Amino acid sequence: MPTVKKIAFNIFAWGIVLAVAFPLFWMLVTSVKPGFELFRRPPTMLPETWTFEHYWHLIQRTNFLTYFRNSVILSTATTLVVVAIGTLGAYSLVRFKFRGRESLAFLVLFTYLLPSVVLIIPLYLLLVNIGLSNTIFSLVIAYTTFALPYALWLLRSFMAGIPEDLESAALVDGASRLGAFWDVILPQLLPGIISTALFTFILSWNEYLYALVLVNSDSARPLTTGVMNMLVSSFNIEWSLLMAASVMMSVPLIIAFAFLQSYLTRGFGAGGVKG
Amino acid sequence: MAAVVFSKVRKEFGSFTAVQGLDLSIDEGEFVSLLGPSGCGKTTTLRMLAGLEFPTSGEISIGDRVVNDVAPGQRDIAMVFQSYALYPHMSVAQNIAYPLKKRGVASAERTAQVNATAELLQLTELLGRKPRQLSGGQQQRVALGRALVRDPKVFLLDEPLSNLDAKLRGYMRVELVELHRRLGRTMVYVTHDQLEAMTMSDRIAVMEGGELQQFAAPTEVYAAPANRFVASFIGTPGMTLMDGELSKAGASWTFKADGISLPVGPLGDNAAAGPACLGVRPEHVLIGEGPIKGIIQVVEKTGHENIVVLELSGGHRLTGRVPAPQSWNPGETVSLSFDADNAHVFGPGAKGPRLNRPTETNVTDMPSPVLQKALP
Numbered sequence: 214m215p216t217v218k219k220i221a222f223n224i225f226a227w228g229i230v231l232a233v234a235f236p237l238f239w240m241l242v243t244s245v246k247p248g249f250e251l252f253r254r255p256p257t258m259l260p261e262t263w264t265f266e267h268y269w270h271l272i273q274r275t276n277f278l279t280y281f282r283n284s285v286i287l288s289t290a291t292t293l294v295v296v297a298i299g300t301l302g303a304y305s306l307v308r309f310k311f312r313g314r315e316s317l318a319f320l321v322l323f324t325y326l327l328p329s330v331v332l333i334i335p336l337y338l339l340l341v342n343i344g345l346s347n348t349i350f351s352l353v354i355a356y357t358t359f360a361l362p363y364a365l366w367l368l369r370s371f372m373a374g375i376p377e378d379l380e381s382a383a384l385v386d387g388a389s390r391l392g393a394f395w396d397v398i399l400p401q402l403l404p405g406i407i408s409t410a411l412f413t414f415i416l417s418w419n420e421y422l423y424a425l426v427l428v429n430s431d432s433a434r435p436l437t438t439g440v441m442n443m444l445v446s447s448f449n450i451e452w453s454l455l456m457a458a459s460v461m462m463s464v465p466l467i468i469a470f471a472f473l474q475s476y477l478t479r480g481f482g483a484g485g486v487k488g
Numbered sequence: 489m490a491a492v493v494f495s496k497v498r499k500e501f502g503s504f505t506a507v508q509g510l511d512l513s514i515d516e517g518e519f520v521s522l523l524g525p526s527g528c529g530k531t532t533t534l535r536m537l538a539g540l541e542f543p544t545s546g547e548i549s550i551g552d553r554v555v556n557d558v559a560p561g562q563r564d565i566a567m568v569f570q571s572y573a574l575y576p577h578m579s580v581a582q583n584i585a586y587p588l589k590k591r592g593v594a595s596a597e598r599t600a601q602v603n604a605t606a607e608l609l610q611l612t613e614l615l616g617r618k619p620r621q622l623s624g625g626q627q628q629r630v631a632l633g634r635a636l637v638r639d640p641k642v643f644l645l646d647e648p649l650s651n652l653d654a655k656l657r658g659y660m661r662v663e664l665v666e667l668h669r670r671l672g673r674t675m676v677y678v679t680h681d682q683l684e685a686m687t688m689s690d691r692i693a694v695m696e697g698g699e700l701q702q703f704a705a706p707t708e709v710y711a712a713p714a715n716r717f718v719a720s721f722i723g724t725p726g727m728t729l730m731d732g733e734l735s736k737a738g739a740s741w742t743f744k745a746d747g748i749s750l751p752v753g754p755l756g757d758n759a760a761a762g763p764a765c766l767g768v769r770p771e772h773v774l775i776g777e778g779p780i781k782g783i784i785q786v787v788e789k790t791g792h793e794n795i796v797v798l799e800l801s802g803g804h805r806l807t808g809r810v811p812a813p814q815s816w817n818p819g820e821t822v823s824l825s826f827d828a829d830n831a832h833v834f835g836p837g838a839k840g841p842r843l844n845r846p847t848e849t850n851v852t853d854m855p856s857p858v859l860q861k862a863l864p
Contacts, residue, residue, distance in 0.1 A: 378573035381560075381569070382573035385538055385560045389561070397575055
């Protein structure tokens with residue numbers, strides 16, 4: 214009986230894995246099929262002719278690389294800003310005692326009480342007024358506003374787990390407060406920083422709505438809106454190119470995930486227990 | 489010259505006063521313990537000395553320098569924390585070298601000093617390991633090494649032995665005393681364990697409720713406690729304390745409680761007839777003969793001696809200590825008396841002051857402290 218149960222469970226689990234993995238597989242397969250093979254019936258599971266022409270097309274004849282560069286700059290900058298502010302903010306929320314500390318920490322979460330659709334127009338007007346609309350920087354600001362609260366709470370729970378004695382010891386040993394932070398706190402916080410960075414990077418890499426509203430020039434467009442704008446129109450969808458673009462968009466995230474996934478799960482664990 | 493001076497030091501956290509008006513002067517090369525129950529302000533006092541807390545008012549000096557506004561790293565102190573506070577991402581060698589590195593000691597010199605310290609503490613084999621790969625006792629030695637390597641003016645130790653098992657603690661006590669003798673440096677040691685304080689210190693500062701209760705040599709703290717709190721806190725098993733009345737007839741004083749009438753030795757000028765408290769150490773309860781009757785409640789056998797808990801007719805409980813061969817069964821009625829020369833008299837209240845005349849105390853009459861060196 215236990216064996217039957219085990220087999221049934223395995224079939225169930227693999228069923229879920231397949232359901233999740235099949236679209237990814239189909240994306241990959243479609244991107245290397247020639248155009249005429251796409252809509253053949255019955256469909257071919259593996260391409261009869263392998264081709265990388267869609268990739269070459271994207272790279273050589275479209276703005277794909279500009280969008281890619283924009284996304285890299287945008288996501289990296291957002292990640293750096295969020296991690297820098299989040300780390301220092303979490304440090305002050307944990308180590309310093311000041312009036313309104315807890316209220317401040319909760320107030321930060323208020324951003325999540327409002328749907329982002331509500332915030333988007335005010336934010337757009339604000340950015341237009343200060344002359345930042347249509348720039349990559351405007352998206353960095355926008356993404357920071359909604360990535361930072363979560364990052365702050367995640368880092369705060371990590372920071373709270375670092376014994377205060379460690380910092381005191383460094384101070385007595387001759388370090389300045391900043392020196393103690395750098396030498397002792399930061400290395401301890403590394404798992405927290407990595408999972409926060411990964412979270413922020415993924416969020417900025419995949420974001421669509423704000424990018425659509427805040428940026429409408431090709432020079433500043435990130436991948437999400439750029440690719441949609443370029444390949445999806447009311448009359449036609451360039452399926453092969455779209456799939457090739459999707460594969461190239463996914464690669465950086467897959468690589469990052471593969472290396473850092475253990476940190477990520479640990480990070481979500483910490484957030485779950487204390488946050 | 490005094491190595492450390494607290495002068496009217498006060499520390500408040502919001503509306504809570506952790507230390508109130510502390511005056512304490514520690515001599516050069518002295519081993520001083522700050523002893524008291526948890527929440528008595530001893531750790532706050534040590535942290536103020538380290539520069540990790542700032543006094544609300546008053547002055548703290550190390551050597552001839554007032555250090556109120558001096559950063560912890562500039563105070564020429566080293567500290568061992570209760571949790572050891574070893575840097576988890578650094579090896580043992582890096583941990584010990586860290587204070588030197590922060591002071592700009594050159595790399596070659598640093599290595600030489602780390603090696604010398606490691607040899608002193610038998611850590612040479614462990615230099616390449618990370619703290620999590622060490623046992624509690626080894627971590628403790630690394631923490632000590634990190635403090636020793638700098639040769640500071642004052643060592644601060646915050647309950648460094650409390651995380652060790654009993655056997656290792658006994659061993660480390662002796663190690664620390666030997667280390668202190670060898671280095672001749674001033675050491676300030678925080679503990680709630682009176683055995684540690686009694687066995688290691690030159691002088692003990694007993695604290696309670698943020699106030700210094702007594703600052704004296706261990707023998708004196710034991711034999712002539714300054715007030716009722718110190719009397720009840722020091723000594724295992726504790727001193728029996730009995731509330732009663734003090735009366736005077738001519739030049740002699742008598743203490744009365746529950747049908748007991750005991751002449752007590754000449755008292756100081758601060759004594760007055762009225763409510764008072766009698767304190768008797770277990771070894772000064774003489775069981776077997778005497779005018780007082782008591783019923784044996786419990787006999788605790790520790791091997792070399794027996795601890796006897798008795799109840800008097802008035803309901804007072806008292807504890808006696810007798811050599812091992814003497815024993816009684818619970819329920820037995822025995823005669824007993826007190827060694828009046830060694831009875832302590834205190835004023836009323838939880839911190840009632842000592843009323844005995846200072847010279848009347850026999851300071852030598854104290855059980856020798858347990859100092860055994862056994863390898864862990």
